[in-house]
Amino acid sequence: MTPPMQDHDSAELRPYQNGFRWDGVELRPYKQDDAAPYKAVSRQELFAHPALGCQLRYFEVAAGGYSTLERHEHVHAVMILRGRGQCLLADRVRDVKPFDLVTVPAWTWHQFRATAGEALGFLCMVNAERDRPQLPDEQTLAELRGRPEVAAFLAR
């Protein structure tokens, strides 16, 4: 059995540290784009090997914070890791807790909010090649607020 290629040097274990940090993983700002409204969110890139075709990131929203309300063509696959909160998914508001799975399909408005007085942390898996998010215009926001539960969510 002849090995076609050996890549052992990059075999690695990145131990978890307390507080949802990992050895050798940089804590990054959530966005570079100042035009996208968000509050108290950090980002850590956990896996981004080119051969995977996708990336796994850990986002954490501090208590009272929220991710950007946005939509895009690419799909998000989310697993909650820490805390409780809510997410907007299309025109519904859902409560989320650790290890819940959330699929955000193409062109679906979504936002995560740490509404329970504690940090909300989650994994988000995405295709490595993806489009830029769109932000809602005033008409879209008005439509979303047409549902009382969504209006209450966005006002929190």
Place this chain on the structure above:
Amino acid sequence: MTPPMQDHDSAELRPYQNGFRWDGVELRPYKQDDAAPYKAVSRQELFAHPALGCQLRYFEVAAGGYSTLERHEHVHAVMILRGRGQCLLADRVRDVKPFDLVTVPAWTWHQFRATAGEALGFLCMVNAERDRPQLPDEQTLAELRGRPEVAAFLAR
């Protein structure tokens, strides 16, 4: 802002249940291939949307069990979710605990073992298109056992 496509109907939340099960996620056998030795492992496919380009699975090894010792071209990106145990990664044995990250590069021998008297559960992210694993031949096993820590790991 005209939506290019709406896919809201597939927006979904899959709530986590106790015992590392999820609503609507089937508990599957680990392998169809009887030739690949393993013990007490289950598999759940958490995300497999075609647009993601990759899949996220949850594997659980019962206390005393182990995954197949194998290697392949495709890369594994692993996050431990439950319990403690050990993994073989190339020619090293590493202790693992919840939220540790493990990268298994191309053609790297690897195996997970629930060596701590409890179940060991982990997420594994892979490219949706991937090659079949190779199993070690006798010479490879002899070489791996040449390191005492690996011999002890494989004998557990």
